Amino acid sequence: MNELALKELLYKIADDQLILGHRNSEWTGFGPLLEEDIAFSSMAQDKVGQSYAIYQMLNQLGEQEPDTVAFMRNANQFHNCQLVELPNGEYDFSLIRHFLYDTAEITRFDFLANSSYEPLAQLARKIKGELKYHTLHANTWIKKLGNATEESIGRLQGSLNKALPYALGIFEPSPLEQEIIASGFFAGEEVLKKQWMEKVELLLSQTQLNLPDWKTIQPVLGGRVGQHTEHLQPLLDEMSEVFRIDPSAEW
Numbered sequence: 001m002n003e004l005a006l007k008e009l010l011y012k013i014a015d016d017q018l019i020l021g022h023r024n025s026e027w028t029g030f031g032p033l034l035e036e037d038i039a040f041s042s043m044a045q046d047k048v049g050q051s052y053a054i055y056q057m058l059n060q061l062g063e064q065e066p067d068t069v070a071f072m073r074n075a076n077q078f079h080n081c082q083l084v085e086l087p088n089g090e091y092d093f094s095l096i097r098h099f100l101y102d103t104a105e106i107t108r109f110d111f112l113a114n115s116s117y118e119p120l121a122q123l124a125r126k127i128k129g130e131l132k133y134h135t136l137h138a139n140t141w142i143k144k145l146g147n148a149t150e151e152s153i154g155r156l157q158g159s160l161n162k163a164l165p166y167a168l169g170i171f172e173p174s175p176l177e178q179e180i181i182a183s184g185f186f187a188g189e190e191v192l193k194k195q196w197m198e199k200v201e202l203l204l205s206q207t208q209l210n211l212p213d214w215k216t217i218q219p220v221l222g223g224r225v226g227q228h229t230e231h232l233q234p235l236l237d238e239m240s241e242v243f244r245i246d247p248s249a250e251w
Contacts, residue, residue, distance in 0.1 A: 005176040014050075016081060016170075025040075081170045090155070110124075111186055
């Protein structure tokens with residue numbers, strides 16, 4: 001088994017979930033509706049829990065304890081895509097990010113359910129149930145607001161245009177991409193991106209939002225190899241504050 005390739009795959013999945021989970025948690029108490037406050041808080045809890053399960057898997061493969069991995073690394077040691085670290089902005093941006101990311105994530109876990117690494121396949125089959133709720137929530141609100149008022153459509157369109165280059169960064173190939181595919185751990189980012197594009201196109205076709213030509217969008221890359229925006233390190237500092245004060249604190 002190519003453990004190095006497997007760890008590369010696990011780190012980027014777990015780091016995505018951890019960072020977006022913390023971003024989503026920032027909506028707690030600030031949602032535009034009480035229901036949305038609860039929904040984003042619930043999804044945040046799911047994502048942080050999912051990241052913890054994968055960090056545990058990494059620990060079983062010889063990496064450090066989940067707390068150390070999650071809270072004691074610097075930004076350049078994280079493998080998350082840049083999309084998940086961007087500030088929440090207004091609700092329209094968070095909703096568009098939620099839709100684009102979770103559409104990719106549920107598709108990724110559909111593939112991972114057949115991973116040659118059985119612990120990962122078992123976890124993927126378990127997590128898929130939570131992700132179905134996440135995508136249902138995103139799709140419902142994108143269709144509702146994407147067909148509502150001129151303002152809601154305009155705001156979503158602006159956020160879609162802003163988020164798409166970062167969303168394509170989700171599929172940045174790993175430095176060990178060919179090893180990951182050859183080992184049967186995962187089908188690969190290109191296969192995932194193709195299915196994601198089809199799902200995004202289908203959902204947006206049911207709204208008044210316009211999807212730019214994919215060929216005109218320049219992907220924002222670098223996150224998978226530790227190149228991040230100025231927004232990640234302050235978030236990590238905030239996330240690690242409790243752990244640094246009390247290392248015995250539990251998730």
